[in-house]
Amino acid sequence: MSLDRLYALRAELHEHNRRYYIEDQPSISDQAFDSLLRELQELEAQFPDAFDPNSPSQRVGGTVVKSFEAVAHKRPMLSLSNSYSAEELGEFVERAEASAGEAVTWSAELKYDGVAISLWYQNRQLVRALTRGDGEKGDDVSVNIRTISSLPLTLPPDAPEELEVRGEVVYTFEKFEALNARRAAAGQDTFANPRNAASGTLKMQDSAEVARRGLSACMYAVFSEDRQFSSHREALDAITAWGFPTPSREQRWVQSCSDVTEIQAFLQHWDSERQHLPFAIDGAVVKIESTAVQQRLGSTAKSPRWAMAYKFNAEKALTPLHDVIYQVGRTGAITPVAVLEPVWLSGTVVKRASIHNADQIAKLDLHLGDFVSVEKGGEIIPKITEVDLSKRPADAPVVTFLTHCPDCGTALQRREGEAQHFCPNAYGCAPQVKGRIEHFVHRKAMDVEGIGSETVDQLVDLGLVHRPADLYDLTWDQWARLDKFKDKSIQNALEGLARSKDIPFERVLFALGVRHVGETVAKKLAKHYAHIDALVSASQASLENVGDIGPMIAQSVLEYFADLANLHELDRLKAHGLHMKFQAAEGASDILGGQTFVISGVFTHFTRDGIKTAVEQNGGRIASSVSSKTHYLLAGEGVGPSKRAKAEQLGVKWLTEEEFRTWIGSTD
Ligand code: IVH
Numbered sequence: 001m002s003l004d005r006l007y008a009l010r011a012e013l014h015e016h017n018r019r020y021y022i023e024d025q026p027s028i029s030d031q032a033f034d035s036l037l038r039e040l041q042e043l044e045a046q047f048p049d050a051f052d053p054n055s056p057s058q059r060v061g062g063t064v065v066k067s068f069e070a071v072a073h074k075r076p077m078l079s080l081s082n083s084y085s086a087e088e089l090g091e092f093v094e095r096a097e098a099s100a101g102e103a104v105t106w107s108a109e110l111k112y113d114g115v116a117i118s119l120w121y122q123n124r125q126l127v128r129a130l131t132r133g134d135g136e137k138g139d140d141v142s143v144n145i146r147t148i149s150s151l152p153l154t155l156p157p158d159a160p161e162e163l164e165v166r167g168e169v170v171y172t173f174e175k176f177e178a179l180n181a182r183r184a185a186a187g188q189d190t191f192a193n194p195r196n197a198a199s200g201t202l203k204m205q206d207s208a209e210v211a212r213r214g215l216s217a218c219m220y221a222v223f224s225e226d227r228q229f230s231s232h233r234e235a236l237d238a239i240t241a242w243g244f245p246t247p248s249r250e251q252r253w254v255q256s257c258s259d260v261t262e263i264q265a266f267l268q269h270w271d272s273e274r275q276h277l278p279f280a281i282d283g284a285v286v287k288i289e290s291t292a293v294q295q296r297l298g299s300t301a302k303s304p305r306w307a308m309a310y311k312f313n314a315e316k317a318l319t320p321l322h323d324v325i326y327q328v329g330r331t332g333a334i335t336p337v338a339v340l341e342p343v344w345l346s347g348t349v350v351k352r353a354s355i356h357n358a359d360q361i362a363k364l365d366l367h368l369g370d371f372v373s374v375e376k377g378g379e380i381i382p383k384i385t386e387v388d389l390s391k392r393p394a395d396a397p398v399v400t401f402l403t404h405c406p407d408c409g410t411a412l413q414r415r416e417g418e419a420q421h422f423c424p425n426a427y428g429c430a431p432q433v434k435g436r437i438e439h440f441v442h443r444k445a446m447d448v449e450g451i452g453s454e455t456v457d458q459l460v461d462l463g464l465v466h467r468p469a470d471l472y473d474l475t476w477d478q479w480a481r482l483d484k485f486k487d488k489s490i491q492n493a494l495e496g497l498a499r500s501k502d503i504p505f506e507r508v509l510f511a512l513g514v515r516h517v518g519e520t521v522a523k524k525l526a527k528h529y530a531h532i533d534a535l536v537s538a539s540q541a542s543l544e545n546v547g548d549i550g551p552m553i554a555q556s557v558l559e560y561f562a563d564l565a566n567l568h569e570l571d572r573l574k575a576h577g578l579h580m581k582f583q584a585a586e587g588a589s590d591i592l593g594g595q596t597f598v599i600s601g602v603f604t605h606f607t608r609d610g611i612k613t614a615v616e617q618n619g620g621r622i623a624s625s626v627s628s629k630t631h632y633l634l635a636g637e638g639v640g641p642s643k644r645a646k647a648e649q650l651g652v653k654w655l656t657e658e659e660f661r662t663w664i665g666s667t668d
Helices: 003-020 032-044 054-062 086-098 173-185 194-204 207-213 233-243 262-276 289-298 360-365 432-443 451-459 487-500 504-510 517-528 532-536 540-543 551-562 564-575 608-615 641-651 657-663
Strands: 070-072 108-113 114-124 125-131 137-139 162-169 216-221 254-257 281-288 307-311 316-328 334-344 348-354 371-375 383-388 595-599 621-622 632-634 653-656
Touching: 003 032, 003 054, 003 334, 032 054, 054 207, 086 262, 086 281, 086 289, 086 307, 108 162, 108 207, 108 216, 108 262, 108 307, 108 621, 125 137, 162 194, 173 194, 194 289, 216 233, 254 262, 254 307, 262 281, 281 289, 316 432, 334 360, 334 371, 348 371, 348 383, 360 383, 432 451, 504 517, 504 532, 517 532, 532 551, 532 564, 540 551, 551 564, 595 608, 595 641, 608 621, 632 641, 653 657
Parallel strands: 595 621, 595 632, 632 653
Antiparallel strands: 070 137, 108 254, 108 281, 114 125, 114 162, 162 216, 281 307, 316 334, 316 371, 334 348, 371 383
């Protein structure tokens, strides 16, 4: 009886989901929905044997995936040839029609800037969701895909038994900005663009977090052995009816076109209108509608001959420059920032743009009141690329770079050969003091949980902390003076600090925030000198002898340790019990010393990160792309085609996983 209810509830909740997310016409309240869902969850707890990975209860996630299994695609996931101008696209259309031997109807659609995904249904149940991977094999991200509420987990009875649907997982600008705002508030790195965020989210191990983030999807390709479609349009209509999110015809996200003129009108429309879309696109795609013609034209190894992508130019907007303000970074670097009349660009309102340094201001010959052209590259923060001189007001004052720190008033300096000005008042200038402490507690440095940027602001503003070592002296009563700090948060901060004492020496070194000493350099120094005392007394010549460390880094390290205040700080950190000695990781060696590896493919005994660690722990270096400096292509299953070709071209040696394991002596 209750089992019947369980199945009925699943069907009902699937239907409510569809009405809410696809038809945008919910027929019950959110509360009523939640109460049905709770009832279902209770029944599922009572009947564990009735577990179903596609139950509506799985939408909230909860499974933690250790690593994503690589699975072969049923059909390779091809890519599209690109064109960069309307003329080029026009030529393609003419050529394709010539080889088709007839005039054809085209589907013009948006090119979603997200992550390609393939969904595979068997018996009308979602069985697998794969990322594109290298086109042959992708990662099984089913658990995370199930949390995307607009994607159906089960299909209606008129859908074919076997079905593959492909499309794109995207973030809406709204969800993307909310995610970045949450991350910034928690002191985490923000994502550069919605595509990176979507890709990062799909690869998360905790599906409950994926569910909270609220990804979206749009599906644009269909394959089925059981059901033939005569056209792309018919296929899209069919999957729309089966409950998939598909491009909207009313809003012209997809449009049938009978000739080049109509296609070009579509491109023009979206080139200017794309800023009003709720998600990012990076161009348009044209496809031949007829399945028969598609089959006749076929595909090359890489892409179909019946489709072509068109990439939009980077979006630009012209807007007046109101002011230039200056930000002081953690290391005292001064960055000028343009304050603009707010303007729409790629779906977001832009109010600020970065101008890198004084030279850039001079090069652009910036005047206040100038109309400047802003562009978004891969970064979130747009940059100024041009000034429209014809619009310069007669009395526009030229922008001159600051001479003194906007925060503490100290005279700025500029080192020879460096583009950036900086404020030398490292320990008396609030943004630098805060920045240095934020860096110290950061996840990649001392990883102190319970202390975010707002907490650091308060600690510094209240005069409780000037330098990182002060954190370890704070008493319970001092913590209690902070706004919103009650027993629980005080305890978290204290425990976080206590735990940070286990952080290895190389990260302590990175956490100090010595100019130019990033994670990699810190690791090298820690390994080379083994003990802080040896590093403190190292000479310029000795430092320059450490691989990859040049005069600039050496100079900066010397300056840091020449400062008595820094030495005092080190002594205090030492007294608090932070690690000051390098401890080789278990199983570490220098067997691979001097060798550079590029990793590609999937491995049996290692995860992707695992094999990287194994290379580094044995003294090897990792590079991301094959070049003449690469010694080995460490190749797993399914090496990427471009890496393979490059390695062959340059004669780079292949190293199999087994050979690698034998080399490092890990053959258990
Ligand atoms: S059709 C056979 N349609 O662009 C090619 N792709 O460069 C099937 N993309 O990996 C792709 N929007 O991730 C198609 N409306 C659209 C698309 C689209 C975005 C992506 C897709 C693909 C890449 C090809």
